[in-house]
Amino acid sequence: MMDDKHVMTxxxxxxxxxxxxVAGLFSGKGFNIESLNTGPTVNPExxxxxxxxxxxxxxxxxxxxxxxxxxxxIKLRSLNGPNAVRRELVLICVQARADQRxxxxxxxxxxxGKIVDAGLEHFIIEVTGDEDKIQALLNLLKPIGIKxxxxxxxxxxxxxxN
Amino acid sequence: MxxxxxxxxxKILKDEGVETLFGFPGGAVIDxxxxxxxxxxxxxxxxxxxxxxxxxxxxxxASGKVGVCLVTSGPGATNTVTGIASAFADSVPVVxxxxxxxxxxxxxxAFQEVDIVGITRPCTKHNYLVKSTAELARTLKEAFYLARxxxxxxxxxxxxKNVASLKANYEAIGEVRLRAYNPTYHPNRKQVRQxxxxxxxxxxxxxxxGGGVILAGGAAELTRLARRAQIPVTTSLMGLGAFPGxxxxxxxxxxxxxxxxxxxxxxxxxxxxxxxxxxxDRVTGKTDSFASQAKIVHIDIxxxxxxxxxxxxxxxxxxxxxxxxxxxxxxxxTDMGDLSTKRRPWLDQIDEWKKTQPLxxxxxxxxxxxxxxxxxxxxTRGDAIITTxxxxxxxxxxxxxxxDHPNRFITSGGLGTMGFGLPAAIGAQIACxxxxxxxxxxDGSIQMNIQEMAxxxxxxxxxxxxxxxxxxxxxxxxxxxxxxxxxxxxxxxxSGPDFxxxxxxxxxxxxxxxxxxxxxxxxxxxxxxxxxxxxxxxxEAEESVYPMVPSGAPLTEMxxx
Numbered sequence: 157m158m159d160d161k162h163v164m165t166x167x168x169x170x171x172x173x174x175x176x177x178v179a180g181l182f183s184g185k186g187f188n189i190e191s192l193n194t195g196p197t198v199n200p201e202x203x204x205x206x207x208x209x210x211x212x213x214x215x216x217x218x219x220x221x222x223x224x225x226x227x228x229x230i231k232l233r234s235l236n237g238p239n240a241v242r243r244e245l246v247l248i249c250v251q252a253r254a255d256q257r258x259x260x261x262x263x264x265x266x267x268x269g270k271i272v273d274a275g276l277e278h279f280i281i282e283v284t285g286d287e288d289k290i291q292a293l294l295n296l297l298k299p300i301g302i303k304x305x306x307x308x309x310x311x312x313x314x315x316x317x318n
Numbered sequence: 319m320x321x322x323x324x325x326x327x328x329k330i331l332k333d334e335g336v337e338t339l340f341g342f343p344g345g346a347v348i349d350x351x352x353x354x355x356x357x358x359x360x361x362x363x364x365x366x367x368x369x370x371x372x373x374x375x376x377x378x379x380a381s382g383k384v385g386v387c388l389v390t391s392g393p394g395a396t397n398t399v400t401g402i403a404s405a406f407a408d409s410v411p412v413v414x415x416x417x418x419x420x421x422x423x424x425x426x427x428a429f430q431e432v433d434i435v436g437i438t439r440p441c442t443k444h445n446y447l448v449k450s451t452a453e454l455a456r457t458l459k460e461a462f463y464l465a466r467x468x469x470x471x472x473x474x475x476x477x478x479k480n481v482a483s484l485k486a487n488y489e490a491i492g493e494v495r496l497r498a499y500n501p502t503y504h505p506n507r508k509q510v511r512q513x514x515x516x517x518x519x520x521x522x523x524x525x526x527x528g529g530g531v532i533l534a535g536g537a538a539e540l541t542r543l544a545r546r547a548q549i550p551v552t553t554s555l556m557g558l559g560a561f562p563g564x565x566x567x568x569x570x571x572x573x574x575x576x577x578x579x580x581x582x583x584x585x586x587x588x589x590x591x592x593x594x595x596x597x598x599d600r601v602t603g604k605t606d607s608f609a610s611q612a613k614i615v616h617i618d619i620x621x622x623x624x625x626x627x628x629x630x631x632x633x634x635x636x637x638x639x640x641x642x643x644x645x646x647x648x649x650x651x652t653d654m655g656d657l658s659t660k661r662r663p664w665l666d667q668i669d670e671w672k673k674t675q676p677l678x679x680x681x682x683x684x685x686x687x688x689x690x691x692x693x694x695x696x697x698t699r700g701d702a703i704i705t706t707x708x709x710x711x712x713x714x715x716x717x718x719x720x721x722d723h724p725n726r727f728i729t730s731g732g733l734g735t736m737g738f739g740l741p742a743a744i745g746a747q748i749a750c751x752x753x754x755x756x757x758x759x760x761d762g763s764i765q766m767n768i769q770e771m772a773x774x775x776x777x778x779x780x781x782x783x784x785x786x787x788x789x790x791x792x793x794x795x796x797x798x799x800x801x802x803x804x805x806x807x808x809x810x811x812x813s814g815p816d817f818x819x820x821x822x823x824x825x826x827x828x829x830x831x832x833x834x835x836x837x838x839x840x841x842x843x844x845x846x847x848x849x850x851x852x853x854x855x856x857x858e859a860e861e862s863v864y865p866m867v868p869s870g871a872p873l874t875e876m877x878x879x
Contacts, residue, residue: 169498173447177439184440214625221622227444227464230498 157212161190163235163242163310164220169228170196170203177226178205187211187219191309202230206311235312242312246290247272248281251301260300267293278303286310319489323451323482324353327415330458331359336386338362338377338748340370344390346417346430349482354388362748362777365769367394369741371401371472372767375410376742379728380703381749382535384411384465391417392430395476396437400735402472403441407732408556409533411470413461414442420480421449435476443471448478451486456494463494468501469620470533501619505636505644512632513591513615514648520589522664523549526572529556529731530594530618536639537561537724540593542646547654548661549591550668552580554601555716556731557594563720564700569668570677573601574867575713578675579668581865581873584609586667593617594638597627598732599869607872617641675865677717678879684858685834687711687786690841691718694756694784697841702754703728703746707739707763709793711786713863715758737766743781744774754782754845761787762811771824774850782844783852785817788859796862800877821852830854 168174175194182189190208197204211219223232235242252260252274264271264281267289273280283293287310294302321329327350331339338360343351354361364370367389374385389398395416405412419428435447444464446457454477461473517523531540537560544551544567551561552569561568570577572584584590590612595601602608605628613631616624617638624633634641679688691714694702704719705728706712712729721727728746730738739757747755757764764785774781786792795809821828827847831840837855844851865876 173435173439176436180439218622218626225620225622227496227499 157214159188159210159212161208161210162216163206163208163240163312164223164232165204165206165235165312166223166232167197167202167230168205169230170201171228174203174228175205177228178207178223181222181226182207182209185218185222187215191307193309193311195311206235206309208309233314235310235314240312240314242286242310243284244287244290244310245282245284245308247306248283248294248297248302249304250279250281250297251277251303252279253277256300260297263293263296269293319487320485321488322349322353322485323454323477324350326451326454326486326488327458327477327482328353328357328359329488330455330462331386332357334384334462336384339386339388340364340373340377340745341388342367342370342390342394344394344417344430346391346419346479347388347482349479350388350415350417350477362744362773364741364773366767367397368401368737369744369767369770369773371398371405371412371414372735372738372741373745373748373770374412375401375405375408376705376728376745377749378410378412378745379742380725380746382725383749384413384462385745386413386415388415389417390430391419391434392432394430395432395434399438399441402438402474404730404733404735404738405472406441406443408529408730409470410472411465412472413465414472414474416474416476417482418447418476418478421478422480424478434474438474441472442474445474445476447476448481451481451484454481454486455488455491459491459494460496464499468499469530502635503619503637503640505617505634505641507644509632509634510641510644511648513634514645514652516589516613516615516632517547517549517591517649518652518654521660522587523547523589523591524569524583524587525549525551525561526553526584526590526592526595527551527557527560528554528593528595531557531560531638532594532724534594534619534638534640536594536642539639539642539646541565543642543649546646546649548657548665550583550665552576552583554595554598554731555729558716558727559721559724562722564722571716573873574603574869575717575863575865576873577677577717578865578876578878579671581867581876582671583668585611585872585874587612590614591617592630593642596623599627602627603867603871603873607874675878679861680879681834682858685831685837685855687714687788687855687857687861688718689834690784690786690837690855690857691715691758693837693841694758695719697845698754698756702726702756703750705729705739705743705746705755705757707757707759708734708736709760709763709791710788710796710861710863711758711760711763711792713793714786717863736763740764740767740781740783741770743783744770744779747779747781756782756784759783759785760792761785761789761817762791768820771821771826771850771852775825779850780848781850783850785852785854787817787854787856788861790859792861793863795860799860799862800866801868817852817854821850824850826850826852828852828854830856832856
C-alpha cells in the first residue's frame, strides 16, 4: 500500500503538555510527521494543531482514531481534497550577486513573493502558497543558490458552505 | 468553604467512595498523609511503590471499583511507572496520586523532583499536573471519571506540596463533562442487526471474548448469547471467566498457549464474534492466517482497537455489555431454526479435537507444576481468586484452573509484568476479605516484589502463594530449549532463597513439597491457615508449557506434548 501525504488539522485544549501528547503519540506509535504546526484560535482556551503525515490507508485510520482518543483533542478534520484551503509560508535566503539580482526579482514577481531583507549578496524572500507552488519556486531558485530556508509547513481551513 | 488541598483531596476520595488507599509516604505528600490520618480511609503501607499500583490494580479487578494509590515525588513516582504501564495495558481503572515538589521549585532539579507527568504520558489514559489548589477538586473528579468510564485505564494526578498545603475555596462538583471525551456506549443498531443476521447464516461460528467483556460487566450477556445461539466460546488470557470454563461450549484459551480445540476452531470457523479484545500478537500468531475462513465481527468500546491488527467485516463500536444485550434482545425476536441440528457437525468436530488433543501432561517422579494447579483448582472448588506472576506459572494457571465467574483471574496480560501477582493478591484480598486468594507464582517472578510479604503480614492478609519452583526463569528457558539450541543463557536461578525460611523471616507460614504425594497435604494445610502462607513446590525443572505456537507462526502450527 502506498504511503500518501495527508494534512490534518485539530482543535485542542490550550493547555501545557497538549502538543507533547500529540507529538508523543506519533513518535511512540511509529507514525510519521512531515510537519507540525500550532497556534492560537479566536477562542483563548483552544489552539489549532496542523499535522502533515505520510501513511497508507489503514495506518492513517489508526492515526486519526488515536488522535481522537486523546482527551485534549476536541475536533479533528482532514485537510486533503478540494474543500480545504491549504497554505504554507516560506522564507528563503537566496544568493543574489549583482548579475543574479534581476533574475531573482523576476522569479519572486512571478510567484508574488516579497523581498523582506536585502544585502549585497542576498535576498530574503517571503512567499505563501500551496505545496506545488512552493516546490516550483524552490526548483527555480535552487540553481541560483539557496543559502537558508525556513518553512512553516502547511496550515489550512475547511471552506465554509456557500 | 476554605479548605486545604489535602482536605479537598480527602473530600473527593470520600465522595468517590474510596475506602482503601495503597501507598508510601514521603516529603512531598506529608501534608496529605497528615490529613489522611484524620479520616477513616484505610491506608495500606506497601514496601515499594510498584507494589502499591499492582495492589490497587488487583483491588480494582476484584472489586470492580477504582483502585487508588498515593506516593511521594521523585523516586516514589518513578517506582509506580511499571505498575501504571501494567494497568494501562490491561485497561484497569486506577488513580495514582503522586506528590510533587512545590510549584515554585518545579523545573529547578529540586530534591526528589521528576517530571512524572512527562514520564507517564504514554502509559496513562490521561494525566494531570495540578498547578493550584483551586483546580484540584475538578481535576480529581475528572481523574476518577476518566479512569472508570469508556475503556478504563490508569490516570495520574501530580500534586505539588504547596497545592496540598495551601487553602482554596471548595465547592462541590457535580457531574463531570469533558467536551472532547464521549465514549460510545450504545452501538449502531444497524451494525448489530447485521451481526444477528450473520449468526443466523453461519455454520461454524465462534465467540472470542476478552478482558473488555469482564470490564464492562458483560459476562452474563455473553453467556446468554453463547447458550441461546449455541456458539462455542474461546477467551483470551484476559477474558478467562467471561464465560464459564466448565460449560460444554467452552473452548478454553486461544493463542500461543491456547488449547488445541480453540486454535483449530479459530482456523476453521466461518464467523468469529470478537468481543472486547484487541488481537494481541500472542493471540493471533501470524495475522494473515488468523481466522482466515471467517467473517470477523469486532465489538469494542475503543475504536482504535478495531482494525488495528486484524481486518474485520463488521466493526461495532460500543460497550460490550450494552452491545451483547442488544444482540440478545434481537436474537430473541429471531427464528433461528433448529440450532441443535444445524450446529451438530461443528460441535462434533470440536469435541473430536478436544478428545484427540486435550490439555495434558505426563506424570513423573517429580512434582509436575500442572498437577499443583489442578489440585489448587480442586481444593478451592474453582472458587478462589487467582493472581499470577508472569511466565510458565501464568500459563499453567490459565490452562488448568477453570474460571466460571468473571473477576476471579487477575493477571498481567498485556504488559507481562513479573512481580505482579503478590501485590495484586494483596489488593484482591482487601477487596474480598472472605475469599481465598492464591498467587500462582514462579521462583523467578515472586522475587521481584517479595518485599510485599511484609505488607501481607502487617495487615494480616491471608494470601496464599504457591511457588512453582523450577530453579529457572522457566518461560525463557523453554524458548531457549525449543528455539535456541538449549543454550540456557542467564535463565538458571539455583541460589534459592529458601522460601520456607523466607516466609518465616517475614512472620508468615512457609511450607514445602518436594514429592508428588506431598502436594495435596501441603495445599490442604496451607489453604486452611488464616495467615499469609508461602507454599514452595519444588517441581520438575525443565517442564514446558504446551501447546505452544512459536512466535509469529499460524495458530494451527502447535507444538504439542
